[in-house]
Amino acid sequence: MIAPMGAGRDRAVGIVPMSKPLYIAMHAVVAAVFIFVLQRYALSATFESSLIWAITFGGCAAGLAYMQSNR
Numbered sequence: 298m299i300a301p302m303g304a305g306r307d308r309a310v311g312i313v314p315m316s317k318p319l320y321i322a323m324h325a326v327v328a329a330v331f332i333f334v335l336q337r338y339a340l341s342a343t344f345e346s347s348l349i350w351a352i353t354f355g356g357c358a359a360g361l362a363y364m365q366s367n368r
Contacts, residue, residue, distance in 0.1 A: 317363075317366045320362060320366055321359050321362040321363050321366065322359070324358050324359060324361070324362035325355040325356070325358045325359035325362065326355065327358075328354050328355055328357070328358030329351040329352065329354060329355030329358070330351070331354075332347075332350050332351045332354040332355075333347050333348065333350070333351035336350050336351070
């Protein structure tokens with residue numbers, strides 16, 4: 298009998314799952330940086346406007362990451 302492809306390998310060796318707070322913070326920072334760069338350089342918005350949008354999107358991304366991590 299042939300064993301299924303994943304048999305005996307529940308987890309890869311040496312891989313540690315990311316903690317929730319780190320996952321949420323990383324998600325928020327990456328989203329904020331992306332929106333800031335997009336607004337500031339691609340759309341030529343002012344610094345203040347770009348910063349406000351970055352904070353807003355970062356907060357939304359953190360909320361989304363929190364919701365996804367609790368599923």
